[in-house]
Amino acid sequence: MRPLIHPAIDEIRPEAILHALSDPNRAAIFANIMRAGCVEACSAVAAVGDRVIPKSSLSNHFKVLREAGLIRSERHGVEVRNHSRWAEVEARFPGLLAGIINAYATSVGEDPPLVQDRAIPKSS
Amino acid sequence: MRPLIHPAIDEIRPEAILHALSDPNRAAIFANIMRAGCVEACSAVAAVGDRVIPKSSLSNHFKVLREAGLIRSERHGVEVRNHSRWAEVEARFPGLLAGIINAYATSVGEDPPLVQDRAIPKSS
DNA sequence: TCCCATAGTTCGGAATATCGGAACTAATGC
DNA sequence: GCATTAGTTCCGATATTCCGAACTATGGGA
Numbered sequence: 001m002r003p004l005i006h007p008a009i010d011e012i013r014p015e016a017i018l019h020a021l022s023d024p025n026r027a028a029i030f031a032n033i034m035r036a037g038c039v040e041a042c043s044a045v046a047a048v049g050d051r052v053i054p055k056s057s058l059s060n061h062f063k064v065l066r067e068a069g070l071i072r073s074e075r076h077g078v079e080v081r082n083h084s085r086w087a088e089v090e091a092r093f094p095g096l097l098a099g100i101i102n103a104y105a106t107s108v109g110e111d112p113p114l115v116q117d118r119a120i121p122k123s124s
Numbered sequence: 125m126r127p128l129i130h131p132a133i134d135e136i137r138p139e140a141i142l143h144a145l146s147d148p149n150r151a152a153i154f155a156n157i158m159r160a161g162c163v164e165a166c167s168a169v170a171a172v173g174d175r176v177i178p179k180s181s182l183s184n185h186f187k188v189l190r191e192a193g194l195i196r197s198e199r200h201g202v203e204v205r206n207h208s209r210w211a212e213v214e215a216r217f218p219g220l221l222a223g224i225i226n227a228y229a230t231s232v233g234e235d236p237p238l239v240q241d242r243a244i245p246k247s248s
Numbered sequence: 249t250c251c252c253a254t255a256g257t258t259c260g261g262a263a264t265a266t267c268g269g270a271a272c273t274a275a276t277g278c
Numbered sequence: 279g280c281a282t283t284a285g286t287t288c289c290g291a292t293a294t295t296c297c298g299a300a301c302t303a304t305g306g307g308a
Contacts, residue, residue, distance in 0.1 A: 001272095001273060001274070001285085001286060001287085002286090013231060014151075014224065014227040014228050014230075014231055015146050015147070015148050015151070017227070018142045018143075018145055018146035018224065019142075019143075019146040021142055022139050022142035022143040022146050023139070024139050027138075027139070041284080041285095042284070042285065043283085043284060043285080053268095054267080054268050054269070055268090055284085055285070055286090056267080056268055056269070056270090056285090056286080056287080056288095057266090057267060057268060058285090059284095059285060059286055059287085060266085060267080060268095060286095062285095063286090075274095075275095075285095077274095077275060077276070077284090078274070078275045078276065078282095078283060078284050078285080079275095079283085079284055079285080080284075080285070092230065093223070093226070093227035093230060094223075094226070095219055095222060095223040095226065096223040096224065096226070096227045097223075098219060098223065099217070099218075099219040099220040099221075099222065099223035099224070100138065100142065100220065100223070102217070102218070102219065102220070103138035103141070103217035103220045104138050106138075106216065106217060107137060107138055125256085125257060125258085125301095125302060125303065126257090165255080165256095166255070166256060167254085167255060167256080177297095178296085178297050178298070179255085179256070179257090179297095180256090180257080180258080180259095180296080180297055180298070180299090181295090181296060181297060182256090183255095183256060183257055183258090184257095184295085184296080184297095186256090187257090199255095199256095199303095199304090201255090201303095201304060201305065202253095202254060202255050202256080202303075202304045202305060203254085203255055203256080203304095204255075204256070
């Protein structure tokens with residue numbers, strides 16, 4: 001299990017961000033990470049829309065978001081916590097993420113790609 | 125040779141735009157269409173950066189941009205003229221295209237994906 | 249009208265990427 | 279030790295991309 005890889009802020013490329021967010025599932029996960037106080041475990045995502053996502057696919061989605069520079073992932077014991085890197089990305093590419101997230105929000109009227117949270121087990 | 129297909133403005137989806145522009149070649153072509161007075165023939169693109177693009181690939185790039193709703197293509201005799209649909213897309217997804225184009229422009233310092241125009245033959 | 253040149257599309261196969269089930273690792277608790 | 283939970287990795291099936299070659303469509307001569 002190799003360590004989690006994060007690009008430095010000046011290594012982040014627009015094409016990687018666009019590719020990562022061109023998948024509506026990943027865009028929904030990323031939007032959710034920002035809404036949910038910037039922390040979301042992989043296991044907190046059960047489904048996007050009405051489609052259940054297998055965990056190998058979820059793991060890969062988080063990897064793509066991470067390696068695009070959109071999130072920062074840290075292992076905490078057995079789980080991984082994901083933080084949005086919005087502020088860093090916004091500083092480097094002003095308006096990029098807002099434009100994308102707003103565009104998805106605009107098109108939600110026709111096709112809501114909302115993340116359905118899995119009930120988090122007795123973690124308190 | 126089937127007719128050129130353009131989505132209606134309310135059929136344009138953010139994921140299609142992001143996918144289309146997540147390819148630096150296509151992003152460079154699109155940026156060039158906007159810079160060059162919103163008209164550019166397929167044959168006017170010879171290369172992006174130092175990489176020559178075969179015309180079957182170019183044809184496909186224009187198709188992806190067109191079907192994402194980013195450009196409008198019209199046949200004029202033997203050639204095709206491409207117009208940016210910036211204004212329409214901006215009206216539906218404010219800030220999206222500006223954010224993307226600016227992001228690529230920002231990262232140009234490290235890796236310029238500029239379109240090299242082919243000399244247009246005696247077309248006047 | 250026939251022929252040619254030009255602009256662009258379509259075909260098809262190789263290379264590449266994505267998806268997801270099954271097996272695996274790593275941490276924690278009993 | 280064994281079980282459970284969280285997540286990753288492996289790998290085969292499927293889908294996508296790339297690009298050379300063949301094709302189509304238009305316009306312009308002779």
